[in-house]
């Protein structure tokens with residue numbers, strides 16, 4: 136039977152093609168590549184899905200979850216960097232931060248927007264890995280439209296829709312980008328469903344890394360439940376400073392896994408997220424679907440199999456809620472497509488769509 140979950144898609148993703156990321160001061164090879172999305176799309180087309188072009192939306196759903204200053208910075212950063220001659224002056228083609236207004240630096244004083252362009256990036260970002268290159272804004276904004284178009288399909292009656300978002304988004308907070316993410320596609324979709332009349336929405340994140348941005352955006356809100364199952368930051372994994380089990384409280388659940396965890400432990404974590412959504416009384420679901428918990432993905436030390444992703448899909452689908460699935464991580468080009476396909480087929484099987 137063909138996959139009935141439609142895929143929303145923006146060609147603009149290709150415009151974001153970073154060559155390097157800066158880690159501990161060293162340029163490393165980028166792995167959040169355009170080919171990821173292309174491989175996913177091919178695998179889903181082979182499964183018989185329908186591809187729907189992302190429709191443009193105005194900025195209001197974006198500004199509902201992000202600081203207008205962050206959005207404006209991302210929109211203008213590349214052009215401003217070029218116009219100021221920074222590539223020639225600094226030797227850096229892309230926009231990369233170097234000084235960050237941490238609590239330790241500010242010592243309680245309010246952060247200001249620095250005059251120097253080289254310093255301004257640090258006001259809106261939290262790492263050096265996430266460079267802004269030519270086309271990053273267009274791709275990130277296209278990813279938001281991709282998520283919103285999937286939400287539109289679900290609001291119009293589709294049981295589920297999958298947004299093939301690239302770049303990913305779940306690490307972005309209200310006012311800071313990082314972790315290879317620029318705008319929080321899943322958070323935008325969750326708030327949009329909320330605005331469209333779903334009084335309680337669950338945003339469940341099964342990427343191998345903690346969805347710190349989504350957690351912080353909805354931290355003080357009971358209407359959007361955030362839940363994340365991920366490798367324990369206490370074991371030394373990104374985002375290092377957030378995602379600990381003891382951050383769980385009403386409206387937020389973090390399930391942490393030891394490195395080496397396999398299908399059984401991961402699926403038990405997924406079950407906890409599903410139970411939390413039931414208890415929350417959510418009437419709509421957003422799944423932040425990263426597949427980097429896969430055994431062959433070196434971005435995490437987890438060992439989830441294709442069968443594990445299918446089973447997770449079944450358990451999420453069994454909630455029986457209108458579901459928007461948003462792509463997050465997953466970096467092994469040969470397997471990213473089949474893993475996403477398995478998860479979506481599982482959702483379909485679980486929900487008897």
Ligand SMILES: [Zn+2]
Pocket residue numbers: 342343344425427463464465
């Ligand atoms: Zn990840």
